Amino acid sequence: MTTIKEISLNSPLRSLSKRVTKTIEALESTGVASIFDLMWLLPLRVHKVPPIQPISMAKDNTYFRGSGKVASFQSRPNFRAKGKNRVALSNLTIIVCDRDNQESIQLKWFNCYPSVVQKLQSLDSISFAGVIQSFQGNLQIVSPETSDIESLDAKNFIIQYPTVAGVSSTNLKKLIDKIPESLWHSADVSIPIPSDLPGLMEALRFLHAKVSPEKWHEDAKTKARKALAYYEFFFEQIKHRVRKKKLNQSAAISISNQNSKSDLERFSGFFPYELTCDQTSTLETIFSDLQGPGPMMRMVQGDVGCGKTTVAFCSGLKVIQAGHQVALMAPTESLAQQHFKNLLELSKLANFTPALLLGGFSNSQKTSVLSGLKEGSINFVVGTHSLFQDSVEFKSLGLAIIDEQHKFGVNQRIKLVGKTEGAHCLLMSATPIPRSLSLTQYGDLEISIIKTLPGHRKGFKTKIITPDTYTKFLSFIKTRLSMGEQAYIVVPAIEESEGMDIANLNETLLRFKKYFPDHEIQGLHGQLKSDEKQAVLNDFTKGDIDLLVSTSVVEVGIDVENATVMAIINPERFGLSSLHQLRGRVGRGTKPGFCFLVCDKIPSVDSLERLRVIESTSDGFKIAEEDLRIRGEGDLFGTSQSGSGGFRRVANIGSDYELLELARSNVEELSLKPDFLNLSYVIAMAQNDHVVYTV
Template identity: 35%
Template sequence: MMNDLFAIPVERLQGVGSSKAGELHALGISSVGDLIDYYPFRYEDYRIRPFHEVKDGEKITVQGTIASAPVLQRYGRKSRLTVRVTVEGLLLSAVWFNRAFLQEQLAIGREITLTGKWEQRRRQLTVAESEFPDKGTAKTGTLQPVYSVGGGITQAWIRKTIDRALTQYGAMIPELLPAELVSRHDLMPRREAVMRIHRPENSQEGQEARRRMVYEELFLFQMKLQAYRAANRKQPDGLAHRVNNEEIRAFVGGLPFELTDSQKQVINEILADMKRPYVMNRLLQGDVGAGKTVVAAVSLYATVRDGNQGALMVPTEILAEQHARSLAKLFEPHGIQVGLLTGSLTERKRRDIIASLQMGLLDIIVGTHALIQEDVFFRRLGLVVTDEQHRFGVNQRSILRRKGMNPDVLTMTATPIPRTLAITVFGDLDVSTLRERPKGRKPIKTYWVKHEMMDRVLGFIRREADAGRQAFFICPLIEESEKLDVQNAIDLHAQLRQALPDLKIGLLHGRMTPAEKEAAMGTFAAGETHVLVSTTVIEVGVDVPNATLMIVMDAERFGLSQLHQLRGRVGRGEHQSYCVLIADPKSENGQERMKAMTDTDDGFEIARRDLELRGPGDFFGTKQSGMPEFRLANLVNDFAVLEQARDDAAELTAKEDFWTSPGYARLRDYLLREARPQGEPLD
């Protein structure tokens, strides 16, 4: 029956001609089912309240009697219409702007309903909407839904059209949830909830309707993920790695540092996955500097020891070069060959790398998106690792996977989110989390200063340089912008050279050639440059243990997680490190971000606050990660419902009779129709 509603064109409704249908299509509404599922995002409250409850500046609806003749004042094409109205024995002024046509209707003694903003001091109501009860009223005393509209679609028209759809087709709205879940969570029946979310009698009713529909939305999303996962686990489809535990222990024992307990646990989880004959889809998340790279190295070592090749894809050339160097150093004693493939290689070098990869002469390849070019082939690809997964599109990751016969996949991110949220959102991935910092790492001290304190910041740089340390200085833009009043890297580089003439000041930005970037980063990493002025090209992964000072100019321009990533570029050596945020104190969101940064250096807490400030769409990068967009649910506010929905979906899909019982037929039909999960992040 649900199919029936989505099979009925919206043009079947009275008042929806070809022009309006086109406007609705632009909103994603092509069927009656789409229209009924087009929920309001808030309600306008036209209920009349006792006047003594009204606070200054509030929007209110009142009912009263006109007590004076209207006064009309004109200012060119603009006008102001004022009349006295008695409300509950109080005489107030009602003011309309640019509504001169109402003058003749405002007769003394006539009843009137007014909605507008109340100004206590003036005893004045600035009227947004007015109605006369003797004409009949559609809004007074109600909660009116407010929808996202555009083009020629008005609120009044879409309210009327949805109302017609509910009146004509409401009886066809099906129940999708199993009866036991409706009963367990005390949910409204679906038909009633859909009706009430569009036509609430009161706030409580609207909230209950929304609770039901939010649960359903999250439950159905989780059912798609769980069903897809269950279907894929019925038949072995991957490479069962033969992992030699003794070799792994010997490799780990030969590392120049001791693994944390968290790293050991995560490695065990990954290796257990690799041993199974199913494709591994695991998300490895951890705070900045938590040691994800060495976990990836152990995993790559395991696949190579089983006779396979490994691939590590990263978002930038600088990071690819750094990973290639560090992995080569780790693997050299074990005879494992590591190659680097980036867009800046000469054609001859590129051909040699590709040939070596295809013949199996290279065991591990590290690269940027150059790895997914059509002419890149592997002899036997066993493990794909992607670093900073949110920076790669869904298609880019899937192309790399298809270069092997269902290789295992390890996805890494240094943008941590609460583990339970990660499990719930990426429902078809297993999630491993690194919480510990490697031993000996000191917390980074973070300060927020105003632009006027630049002299003190320069003094701080000089003190660190005199002690043999180095500093990053980050800017939002490469060169001057007329739109944004921000310091740029090129100008700042010149200013610092003038202010600190005895120090060597380097420059790094995205428009430099790969050779120029390599030279700038190389001299800084070698300690030949005291200060590196850079854009956020160094945000991810660049490792300079001697750098102890991170300064971010116009820090309010950056997101919280990005600031935390930048801060993570220091604090990698034995010396105390610092992060100085130079920000405008008048920026409201900026203040919240600066406070969060100075309050904590826990990436998971930073991520939680970032999620609250930005919302899930921006946080996860909806376009890149395949993050689902929900009609009603909010992943911050509705998180408890999300977890419950996931547990319910996992329980239901694990039951044998779910796949066979007629009682679940409608839900199974829904899953078949939806086919693949919207938020499936790796394919």
């Protein structure tokens, strides 16, 4: 064990113990490596220890100490749970009354061993402590403390920590209590912070209740939490700003922007529709980025059907014209094949050589593509994860385009861009991203937004279907199919079992075959082999399949203009952004689209409120904000982005948005100073960010 004089905030957890305990090993496995990391594991609850009071003084949601006589004792066996060696467990309820029987309170324990039952049953009176709850009009305490009640007089606070990686609240508190007092009073980092908020160490002291009871109150607790939220945002913004500066200082493949206007006019002429003003302005910005000084790192985000792919293709044409290669990486083979199909048509007009590279290709197919990329005869390659494999070499990769970028990690992005020094990167997001999330997860990127839909697209209408309108819904589908149009029926994924997924889909498939026996109906799910899946998609695209029953694999990569109906079964099981993406599969051509949210029972009030958001607006950005509010930041995309800065334990981008904006503004002002990269905390953040040294 390290001596107190040698211990610092950066010392490893192991310095707090003479031996490496299971507690330390468990915490280290979650990334809690230092004493400072440990300080960020904050208590769930802190209560001042009150004096023993009459039961009449008990109030809901307060920590209470009392005593009284046992008025009744009730023990019921818990048949659903067993103890060690399958010992029978019991649930207990004791009603405790004041000495004068005027007031009472219920004490409850669950899953008690026989020894505990016997001990409590023998009591005539009892002293207890715990958090008061109101249940069915009665006050109760669940799992109260009943032993060593007198010892509470020697304590100032009752502190409950979360369970972390199997480490109990008690064991976590024991380890935190080993942190020397001197470290809690370490000097604060000198950064710009609102004057009404405490410094970092002061805030940590307060939230861990390392202060006197006289100083501890709710207002100060709120300010301490805000201070930590600000610090998290501040250091996150520092990391993003350092990445940007390092990127701009890197050497880049410079592509002249001299003839950008004429290039843009020529490129747009290859498409059978006029580019929107948003597409044009985004392309002008991209062409400027490609000139340098540093490599471009830009994300184009926009609503479904707004024409992001057209922007990507035009950007690629600009790079190919300058003598370099382009790679477009998609998350699924179906999306990659869709892109390649469109790219193949474009190549006939623009005179370049495209190629497709998929993991399922034969060795001879792969060898042919790899050879063409290395010698430079292939100008534009489309693929999946196979593109960033070590075997893929480019003669001169000028632009890496990553579609559905949230489905790839930062490391994968870096590996593809790193195929050629100075290559540019264009990310595309089909999920509109709220501003607050853009500032945190994507603060190191330049962002362009496309909102305007191309004029030839008719869009879609959305309607919630309940059991009483289900027959009308079927009649509508029958009418559209009779008009020669096509429809999707999407069933939700059942996360517990892939087998149940397929069973659920097959059941829906059989049901719709009975509804529409005169039409061709097929199923599609993620467990099909790649060639089987592609065969179904090809048949649907050609119009050989009238109605496609599918899981959410059709969320991206499907572009069938004749498909006008999207019906989503049990829509309450999807996130709002996923629902919006799915309905974006229809209304992609000159025919209007129709989306039906089919509820097999009357939805709950909360579910109905969510679905009405989808029904009432087609603005993906409004939907994304609402989805963020309901589901939270971590679940918005359903995947975690390594390296995206998600280390926050306190800050919430919704409730703390003002602090986020303040931190961003302060960091932006700081970054203008000549010595920005030499500030001690900036150096520290850069050293802990592997992305900084690989962009």
